[in-house]
Amino acid sequence: MFKMFFLIAIAANVFLLVSTTETCGENEVYVDCPDTVCEPQKCSELGFPVPCLAIPVNGTCPGDPGCICETGYVRNECGICIPSKDCPSCGGDENATAGCGVNCNKHCSDIGKEPGGCIQVCYPNACDCKDGYYLDDNTGKCVLPNQCTKSNHNSQETSSSSNSTSTSSSSASSNNNNGISCGGDENAKPGCGVNCNRHCKDIGKKPGACILVCYENGCDCKPGYYLDDNTGKCVLPSQCTLPCGVNEVYSNCTNAGCEPKTCAETGIPLPCDQPDECLKGCICKSNYLRADNGTCIPRDQCPACGGDPNAQPGCGVNCGRLCSNYNDGPVPCPLICNINGCDCREGYVFDENLKKCVLPEDCSKPICTGPNEVYDDHPIICPPQTCDSIGKSYSCPSRLTSSKGACVCRKGYLRNEDGKCIPKEDCHKCLGQNEVYDPCPPICPPQTCDAIGKSYSCPSIPTNPTEVPGYCKPACRCKPGYYRNLIDQCISKKDCLKCTGPHEYFSCGGACDNVCATIKKQNQTHCPIINITCNRKCYCEADYARNVNGTCIPIDECEYDCTSTSIEGSTGGDDEEDDDEEVQNRLIQGNTDFTGNFLYEVIKKNPLTSVVMSPFSVLIPLAQLALYTEPGNSYDQLLNTLNLKSKDEIRRVFPALISSLKSQEEAILDLAAKIYVNKQYQLTDNFENDSRDVFGAEAENIDFSKPEQAADTINAWIEKETRELIKNVVSADMFSAYTRLVLTNVIYFLGNWQKQFNPNDTKTEDFHISNTDTVQVPLMYQKGVFRYAESKDLNCKILEITYKGGNFSYIAFLPNDVDGYNIVAEKIRDPDVFNTALDLLKYETCYLYIPRHEITTGIDLVDILQKVNVTDIFDTKKADLSGILTNNEELGVSAAIQRANIKFDETGTEAAAVNVIIVGTTSASPPETVYTFRADHPFIFYLLLERNPLFCGVYAGN
Known part of the structure; x- marks a missing residue:
C-alpha cells in the first residue's frame, strides 16, 4: 500500500512542476499528459477509485497536452474548476460515506451469501456505502437491498475469490452476527484464511509456495488440523473426506434427488425422496452415472433399461403387465408416458419388488400394493x-x-x-405447503420474507440444543429456501422478493385484491370471480388497499371519486360497469374473432404450407401496451382488438384469465412473460407494477449496446420457458441504439389424448396436397366415439379429439374438397359461424385417420397486425405510448415476431408459441352409423380450452 501512495505522490509533483505553455482558465494548470493524472478531475469522480495509467516512457503520452484543475480543485457540471470540498460528497450519493472504496461484502451481488474475506487496501478519494446500504454494480449507487436492480452478477473479485476459503468466509459471518469465532469451527483460529499447505489434499505432498495475502477476519486451522475442501471444516488427517474420483463431485446428501444415480436405475421412473438422514460422499457429476464397475461414465453409454434384457424402451407404465395385476384381466391405464421409461417385452411382466421384467412364474412374493409401499428383504x-x-x-x-x-x-x-x-x-400435521416438522426449529434470524437481507445479532446455539431443558420448542417451520409471508404461508425467496412494497405480500390467492378505486364493489373478501382459487400475485395486507400509484395504503385513507364507477370514470349515465364474467366473455369472443382473422391472413401469406400459430398469446403484449396508450386512434385499435372497453377492464380480466388458464388439471398449460429494458433507461413504477400484477411479467435490465449478448439472454429465457421446444428466436440485428425495451411472452401446452392412438396402427399413406399431387405421411388410426359433424355451410367435416381432463380439445376442419381449406378459413373468421359449427358436434362412432406431424412457423406480427387493423402502434408519431419509461420520449413498436411449434402424435400434443415485441424510439350413446374422418388432404385445426382458441393452424402435408 505504501508503494501505491508513493507512486501517486510522484505523479502529482511532476504535473505541478510543468510550466504553463498555453493560457488556462482560473484554477487551472497546463500539463503535457493529462491522461496520466491519477486524482479525480470532476465532481462526479469523487468517491470512486480513479485508474492510474502508466507514466509516459521516452516522452510518449497516450493523449494530447492540455489544462487540468489545480490540486484541490475539480470541474463541476459546467466545466469550471471549483474546490473539491464544494462538490457533493461521494459523487452526490447521499447513501455513501468517505471510506476505502472496497465495499467488501456490501455489493448487491453479496446479499444472501456468506461474507467473504476482504483485501486490506484503501483507495484514495474513495467512498463506501453507509450501514444498511449496498453497492449496486449496475448503477454505481448505494441502495437499500430491496432497491437492487436485477442481474447483479458482477460481484467484486475479492468476494468471489475469498469464498473459496470456506473457513475464512464462515468466520467473518460468525464474528459479525453470532459472536462465534471462525464460524463455530472449534478446530480453527483467527488467521489469514489461506491455510497454505494445510488442506487435506496437501497431506503427503511437498509443501508449495504460498500467496502473501491476509484476508480480513480470516481463520486458519489449528496445528495438527487440515482444511477439508469438501466440508469447509478443519479436521484431523484421519477425518479428511476422500477426494472424489474422475467425473465425480462431492455432495452433502448423496441419497437425495429425483434423477438416477446408477446405470441400473435408468429406465425406471424414480420417486423424489426427502431422505431421513443425508449421506455425504462423492457422486457422479451431471450427465454421468455410475456403472457396474463403480466408475462414472456418460449417461448415454449406460446399457438401455438399466441392463434389463427383458425390457425395451417405452413409457414405463407396464399397464396390466405387473406381477400384482397381470392375472386381473383388463385394467384402466393412465394416459402418461414417463421420460426415459422402459416397458417389459412381450411375455414378461414387471416385478415391483425386484424392479425387473420377469416371466410370470418368476414373480417374487409378496406384492406390495399399498400406496407408498415397497418390498424389503430385510426390513x-x-x-x-x-x-x-x-x-x-x-x-x-x-x-x-x-x-x-x-x-x-x-x-x-x-x-x-x-x-x-x-x-x-x-x-x-405440518400440512401447510412447503412446511416441515422440526423438533428444534431455529428462532433467529426470523424465517420471514421481511427478514431477507437484514442483519440480526443472534445468540449462540448450544452444541447439543436438544439436551438443554426448555431450549427446543417443536413446531412447523418453512422448509429450507422458503420464508413466511404476512399471512403465515411458506413461499420461496424468489416469490418473497416479488412483493417488497409496504404492507404487501406475495401469495396464491383469489382473483381480487383490495384496490381503492373498486374497493366498494369488490375486494379480497367479496370477489365476484369465484372460480379462481390460485392467482399468484402481490396482495395488500388486511385493511390496506392500492392507490393509483399501486402502493398499499390504509383503506380509510383511500380517496373515492363519487362520480365515477371505474378507475377511468364513466359518461355520467346510470349504466353500471359490466361484471367480470361479462368482461371475460367479451375478451374470449374478441379472441375468437382475432384468431379467425389472424389465421386467414397467415394462410393467405403462406399458401399450400403447414402453419401453426397462437393468436391468443399476442393479445397479452397488446394489452400491456394498451394500458399505456393515450386515448385516441391507437388506443381504440387496441381495445377493439381485445373487445374491451377500458383500461380498468384489462386490469380486471387478465389476472383472472391467466390464473384460470394455468390452473387446469391433467394437462399442462403455462404462460410466462418478461420485459427486457435497455439498462440506460428506467421503467416507471406504474408500468412495472401493472406488468407484474396484471400479466405476471418481471422486468430485467439488459445492455442492447451488446446485441449478441442481449440476444443470447432473451433466447435462453425463451428456450427454458418452452421446454427447449423453441430456440434462437431473436438475433443481434433486431436491436439498435433506438431499442428501449422488448416485451416477450410464451404459451406452452402439453396434453395426452383421452384415448391414445396405438402406434402399431400408424401407417405411411398418401396425403393429397392438391388434386394431382400426393406425398407420403404417417397416418394414425383409431376407432372410437368422437364429437363429429358434417357442415353444409362450410362444406367440410368437423371432428373433436379431447385431451385427458376434458377441458382441452383439438378441432379439425376437413374440407370436402382437397383444396378447400382456404374457403373454410375465410368463413370461420366470423365468430358466429365458428361457434355455430361447434354447436353441430354430436357424439358419433368414427374411423379416425389423421397424420402425425410437427410444424414450426415464424410469423411477422407487424404485417399480420396491420392487416387486422392494428396499425398506429408501429408509428412513433401515432402510437401515443406514454408512461412506460421515466423519461418522456416518443415510442413505437419497431419489430414484432412470433415463433410457434406443435408436435401431434399418438400420445397427445405438445405446442408452444413465443412473441417478441420490440419497442423503440355429458355423453350420448353412440348410434349404429359409423363415420369415417380421413384427413388425407389439407385441413385446419384449432386447439381449444373449452371454446377459447389457444393455438390454430393448417396441416398441408409439409
Whole structure:
C-alpha cells in the first residue's frame, strides 16, 4: 500500500512542476499528459477509485497536452474548476460515506451469501456505502437491498475469490452476527484464511509456495488440523473426506434427488425422496452415472433399461403387465408416458419388488400394493418405522432388521395409526405447503420474507440444543429456501422478493385484491370471480388497499371519486360497469374473432404450407401496451382488438384469465412473460407494477449496446420457458441504439389424448396436397366415439379429439374438397359461424385417420397486425405510448415476431408459441352409423380450452 501512495505522490509533483505553455482558465494548470493524472478531475469522480495509467516512457503520452484543475480543485457540471470540498460528497450519493472504496461484502451481488474475506487496501478519494446500504454494480449507487436492480452478477473479485476459503468466509459471518469465532469451527483460529499447505489434499505432498495475502477476519486451522475442501471444516488427517474420483463431485446428501444415480436405475421412473438422514460422499457429476464397475461414465453409454434384457424402451407404465395385476384381466391405464421409461417385452411382466421384467412364474412374493409401499428383504424392526416413534428413544442394537421380507413404507414415509404410509412430515400435521416438522426449529434470524437481507445479532446455539431443558420448542417451520409471508404461508425467496412494497405480500390467492378505486364493489373478501382459487400475485395486507400509484395504503385513507364507477370514470349515465364474467366473455369472443382473422391472413401469406400459430398469446403484449396508450386512434385499435372497453377492464380480466388458464388439471398449460429494458433507461413504477400484477411479467435490465449478448439472454429465457421446444428466436440485428425495451411472452401446452392412438396402427399413406399431387405421411388410426359433424355451410367435416381432463380439445376442419381449406378459413373468421359449427358436434362412432406431424412457423406480427387493423402502434408519431419509461420520449413498436411449434402424435400434443415485441424510439350413446374422418388432404385445426382458441393452424402435408 505504501508503494501505491508513493507512486501517486510522484505523479502529482511532476504535473505541478510543468510550466504553463498555453493560457488556462482560473484554477487551472497546463500539463503535457493529462491522461496520466491519477486524482479525480470532476465532481462526479469523487468517491470512486480513479485508474492510474502508466507514466509516459521516452516522452510518449497516450493523449494530447492540455489544462487540468489545480490540486484541490475539480470541474463541476459546467466545466469550471471549483474546490473539491464544494462538490457533493461521494459523487452526490447521499447513501455513501468517505471510506476505502472496497465495499467488501456490501455489493448487491453479496446479499444472501456468506461474507467473504476482504483485501486490506484503501483507495484514495474513495467512498463506501453507509450501514444498511449496498453497492449496486449496475448503477454505481448505494441502495437499500430491496432497491437492487436485477442481474447483479458482477460481484467484486475479492468476494468471489475469498469464498473459496470456506473457513475464512464462515468466520467473518460468525464474528459479525453470532459472536462465534471462525464460524463455530472449534478446530480453527483467527488467521489469514489461506491455510497454505494445510488442506487435506496437501497431506503427503511437498509443501508449495504460498500467496502473501491476509484476508480480513480470516481463520486458519489449528496445528495438527487440515482444511477439508469438501466440508469447509478443519479436521484431523484421519477425518479428511476422500477426494472424489474422475467425473465425480462431492455432495452433502448423496441419497437425495429425483434423477438416477446408477446405470441400473435408468429406465425406471424414480420417486423424489426427502431422505431421513443425508449421506455425504462423492457422486457422479451431471450427465454421468455410475456403472457396474463403480466408475462414472456418460449417461448415454449406460446399457438401455438399466441392463434389463427383458425390457425395451417405452413409457414405463407396464399397464396390466405387473406381477400384482397381470392375472386381473383388463385394467384402466393412465394416459402418461414417463421420460426415459422402459416397458417389459412381450411375455414378461414387471416385478415391483425386484424392479425387473420377469416371466410370470418368476414373480417374487409378496406384492406390495399399498400406496407408498415397497418390498424389503430385510426390513427395519427397531426403531419402529411409524409416526408414533418420532421423538422417542429406543434401545436398539444398531438398526435391527428382520430376515423375513415384508412390505414397508418407502423412504421418507412412516405408517400412521391406520396403517397407511404417509409422508413423515405429515405425521405431525405440518400440512401447510412447503412446511416441515422440526423438533428444534431455529428462532433467529426470523424465517420471514421481511427478514431477507437484514442483519440480526443472534445468540449462540448450544452444541447439543436438544439436551438443554426448555431450549427446543417443536413446531412447523418453512422448509429450507422458503420464508413466511404476512399471512403465515411458506413461499420461496424468489416469490418473497416479488412483493417488497409496504404492507404487501406475495401469495396464491383469489382473483381480487383490495384496490381503492373498486374497493366498494369488490375486494379480497367479496370477489365476484369465484372460480379462481390460485392467482399468484402481490396482495395488500388486511385493511390496506392500492392507490393509483399501486402502493398499499390504509383503506380509510383511500380517496373515492363519487362520480365515477371505474378507475377511468364513466359518461355520467346510470349504466353500471359490466361484471367480470361479462368482461371475460367479451375478451374470449374478441379472441375468437382475432384468431379467425389472424389465421386467414397467415394462410393467405403462406399458401399450400403447414402453419401453426397462437393468436391468443399476442393479445397479452397488446394489452400491456394498451394500458399505456393515450386515448385516441391507437388506443381504440387496441381495445377493439381485445373487445374491451377500458383500461380498468384489462386490469380486471387478465389476472383472472391467466390464473384460470394455468390452473387446469391433467394437462399442462403455462404462460410466462418478461420485459427486457435497455439498462440506460428506467421503467416507471406504474408500468412495472401493472406488468407484474396484471400479466405476471418481471422486468430485467439488459445492455442492447451488446446485441449478441442481449440476444443470447432473451433466447435462453425463451428456450427454458418452452421446454427447449423453441430456440434462437431473436438475433443481434433486431436491436439498435433506438431499442428501449422488448416485451416477450410464451404459451406452452402439453396434453395426452383421452384415448391414445396405438402406434402399431400408424401407417405411411398418401396425403393429397392438391388434386394431382400426393406425398407420403404417417397416418394414425383409431376407432372410437368422437364429437363429429358434417357442415353444409362450410362444406367440410368437423371432428373433436379431447385431451385427458376434458377441458382441452383439438378441432379439425376437413374440407370436402382437397383444396378447400382456404374457403373454410375465410368463413370461420366470423365468430358466429365458428361457434355455430361447434354447436353441430354430436357424439358419433368414427374411423379416425389423421397424420402425425410437427410444424414450426415464424410469423411477422407487424404485417399480420396491420392487416387486422392494428396499425398506429408501429408509428412513433401515432402510437401515443406514454408512461412506460421515466423519461418522456416518443415510442413505437419497431419489430414484432412470433415463433410457434406443435408436435401431434399418438400420445397427445405438445405446442408452444413465443412473441417478441420490440419497442423503440355429458355423453350420448353412440348410434349404429359409423363415420369415417380421413384427413388425407389439407385441413385446419384449432386447439381449444373449452371454446377459447389457444393455438390454430393448417396441416398441408409439409
